[in-house]
Amino acid sequence: MSPQAGRRCSFGRRQGGHMLRRVLLIVVMLWSGATYAAEITDSAGRIVQVPDHVARVLPAGPPAAVLLAALAPDLMIGWPMPLADAARPLLAPGAANLPQIPRVTGHEDVSAAIKPLKPDLIVDYGTISARYADLAQATQERTGVPTILLDGSLVKSSDMIRRLGALLHREQRAETLARFAEALLSLPPPANHPRVLYARGAAGLLAAAPDSDLTEVFRLLGWQVVAPDGNGTFRPTTIDKIRKIDPDVLVFSEPAVRETLAHDDAWKAVRAVSEGHVIIAPSLPFGWIENPPSINRLLGLAWLEGSDPETLAALANAIVYGHVLTPAEHRAVLAPLQP
Template sequence: MTTDMAGREVILPDHIHRPLGAAPPLTALLYALDPELVLALNIPFSPASDGFVDPRMSTLPIIGSSMGHGRQVNPETLLQLQPDVALVWLNRFMSPGSDVIEKPFRTTGIPIVYVKLDTLEDWIAAFEYVGSLVGRAERGKQLAAYIRQSLQRVSSGLAGIGNKQQVTVYYAETADGLATDCHTSFHTEAINLAHGYNLYRCQPKTMMGQERVDMEQVMLWNPQYIVAQDSMFTRRAAADKRWQRLSAFLNQRVLTVPHLPMNWLDRPPSFMRALGIQWLANAFYPQQFPFNLKEETRYFYQLFLGVDLTDQQLAILLDSDQAIKGDE
């Protein structure tokens, strides 16, 4: 018997050997604890991720997710995998008991454990809880400690940045740059933690986000920084005079998010944000938050992913980091 992170009592086997991540953040969590715990992927890793993840990942079935867009988990697949337990994503948009989440598991008799992952801070308790659940308690504590330390490091380093000193940020999520997310969305949490002022002030309408805005509004905002999720955006915007007139482009402050093997900030929102917030904090406030990006990236990838980055891998990984400070 265990009490999950939704406060539900769940009967589980004495020893869990086959946990299933029912959504990408949960599969990422299992992978960091031990790649051998991963039974299946919700979405495949991109071919560019070869060398950044365990080769076994390319042999695993793709099962979809219990929430979000795309392929949904189906009972037949679950019966084939025979997991001991399904780890389900608990967040502000989904309440325990939802048929959308639980129906496939109810029909197969697979117990469900909810794991709260609404914020980066939630990963501290989640690593410790799931680590204990699957027999990786010490590993879970080790990873939780890094998340805690990274949050403390950024918070203390930027403690002197008041509201009036915050840099203004536009989050461009698509190739055309005109989809973004509210400042209160979990999709933009990393920007907030790095003390960036997200110019799109609102409450999110859906879990998936990527709300549309028009170019005129972006020009009125005239952000000091643009954080871009799609490298195609930076190439297209380079040929568009409207984007080129913005402060972020004039001062070469367009940051393209590194994404191998998982995105550093979002989609999926994972433990990678512990590195991502430090990258952003340094890009936004280099004087207040000095940071050796290459050294910390090597350490982080070895700790969380078990990868000793070569110089070539590091160059490939950070090639999308187009952060150039205008005052340098």
């Protein structure tokens, strides 16, 4: 056999393998008894057959969970991450009381644990990349459950909300959320464009990479995100490295950083600290800057554009999370902003 013929045979076997997997997937879906009435193309370009009636939706990761909790908490099976005790009272009861479930987007194959939950649909929401597209496809093949991947970028949030709302027959709720997102995204950006370093951790020494999804809020503001050289989404750093990078503004995700800055004299050598340009972002019920990188980031965008945080917190919690904050809850949400 010629080398060319060998390559053709190998390609043919690969095609045959892909076709066999598709046939097996269809058989599994038919055996489940579901009625597949919609064929959609997700954000990764994958064509997915989705049931006409969806009663149980499994969020693949934290970003999808926040989106579903806002859009259709009655259809959501559970949280794929620990939900902070302080966050639960700030959510609608339908979302607050849900259990923790396996995380599809983690490092382990949780297909066997997903099947007993009997989801009708699995939704992932976030980065569109080969990795997550392959994960969605693999999850669908292993579980027999339709799995879609939606673009989690903030600028597309209203479109994704409407798409998912139509799929779940929650069009009216989706329109409310989508218009709220559009209103926040349409706010004029600030005139200044500082260099900003964003960090996690009680010590404030896990700096976010400039090009990650977690710093999208700053990029939309026109701020320049800076970080020490390195790999990964978060880069361990030191106070001296931050001093040398010399950001105009420091933004931290952990309220505990305030105590660190007050008692560690080394931070006083950092210009942003000595000039008082330090921001600690609210984190309840979810982070205003990220953590997770979902629609909760709209609050951080509007806040840093100059919106009154007190009004923003009250309105957003009622509109997005379906819970009107009590005065005590309102103070708890905004506690990181207190001097």
